[in-house]
Amino acid sequence: MNNQNRADDATLSLQIEDALVARNLRGMKTVQSALQTGYYLRAARILNKCKGHVLIGTGFPVIDTFETDGPVGAIALYDALETLGATPVIVCGPPVSQALMQNYRVHEIRVGEHQERALEAFKALYHFQPDAVLSIERPGQAADGGYYNMRGESISARTACFDTFINNAKCPTIGIGDGGNEIGMGNITEALKDLDIVSATTRVDELLIADVSNWGAYGILAMLSVMNDIDLLASVKPREILEYLSNLGSVDGVTRQNELTEDGLDPSEGEAVLLQLRQIIGMV
Template identity: 45%
Template sequence: PVSGSFESDGPISAISLYRVLARLNYTPVFACAPPISKILSDRYKTYELSIDSWGKSRPAIKKALTDLNPSLIVSIERPGVAADGRYYNMNGQDITDFTAKFDLFFQDSQCPCIAFGDGGNEIGMGNVAKTLSQFDIIPSITPCDELVIASVSNWGVYGVMAALFDLINKDLFELIDPESTANYLAANGCIDGVTKRREASEDGFPIAISKAIIQQLRDLVFN
C-alpha cells in the first residue's frame, strides 16, 4: 500500500508470472485485498482478502488455503510483519491499517513458499533477519522457503522466470510485457512506490530499464 493505493513494484511482474503459469497450464490465482483485488478481478482469477485483525484474518486465510489448495505460494514485494506485530514500509512508516495479513499463508500452508523483496520490510526477509538488524530499517520477520532479493522486486521475478524458461527450454519472454502492464495499472490508480506519482514506472525507474533487463535475460538464455 502506498498513498492510499498500491505500488507498481510487485503487480507488474506478478501479472507476467500469472500469464506464464497460465500458458504452462497451471491455475494461478491472485490472493490480495482491495483496491488492487477489484482491479485485477476484471482480467484475472482473484481471491479477495480482507484487511482485518490477526484474530479475524487467521481463520480467513485458513479458509483460503482450503479453497485454493495451492501447490506453490509466491509473495512479490508484499509487506511482512515486523517483530512488534505491525507492518512498515521501507521508510519506517506504519502501514498496518492498509495491509492484509498475507504472512499467514506462509505460516499455515503446507506447500513451498517463495518471496521476492528489495527493501527488507517484505515477506521472506525473516530468512536474513540477522543481516538486516545491522541496518536502520524495521524488517519483516516472516521467513520463506526461498528468498529472492533484487534491486527492484520485479527484476528478481524476471530473473527467476528466465531460469524457468531455460529449465523447460521454452521462450515465453513474449508474455512479459512490463510497459503495457504498467500503463494498465497506472490507468487504474497504481502509484510508483518511490516517486509517489501515478505513472508507468517502478521504484523510480522508467519502464525502459525493465525492458532492457528482460532483453538481456532473453539474450543470455536463448542466444
C-alpha cells in the same frame, strides 16, 4: 537430467542472481551473501512442478492505493504459470484486488488489523489446496507484528495479511523482495540489521532478492524458460502492464505519483533487465 545440465542450470542461476542485484538500489547486493546460491533455480523447480493452484500474494499499499512494484511481476508470473499448465490466483486486498478482478483470478483478503487473519488463510488454503504459495513485494510483519514501509511509517491499517497464508501453507513457499520489509526477509534477519529498514520477520522456504521485486519475477521466468525450452520472457511487456495498472490507479512506490515507473525507474530499465536475462539464458 545429467550432471552437466545441473551444473549449467546452477551457473545460469548464479548469473541471474548477480545481475538482479547489480545496481544495489536498496542494499540487496549487500545482503546477498546471506543466501545460499541457486535460489532462482530452486524457486523455478518448485513452480515447474505445479499443475494445480499457485497463490500469488502481491500489493504494497502506498497512500490510499497500491504501488506498481509487485503487481507487474505478479501478472508476468501469472501468465507464465498459466502457459505452463498451472492455475494461478492473485491474492490481495483492496484496492489492488478490485483493480485486477476484471482480468485475473483474484482472491480478495481483508485490509487492516482484524481477528480473523488466520481463519481467512485457513479457509483459502483449504479451498485452493495450492501446490505453491508465492509472495512478491508484499509487506511482511515486523517483530512487533506491524507493517512498515521503506520510510519506517506504519502501514498496518492499510495492509491485508498474507503472512498467515505463508505461515500455514502445507506446500512450498517463495518470497520475492527488494528492501527488507517484505514477506520472506525473516530468512536473513541478521544480514538486514545494517540496512535502514524495519525488517520483516516472516520466513519462506525460498527467498529471492532483486533490486526491484518485479525483476525477481523475471528471474524465475528465465529459469522456467530454460527448463521448458520456451522463451517466457519474450511476451513480458513491462510498459504495457504499467499502463494497465496506471489506468487502474497505481502509483510508484518511491515517488508516490501515478506514473509509468517502478521504484522511481523508467520502464526502459525493466526492459533492459529482461533483455539481459534473455541473453544470459541464450534466448536472443
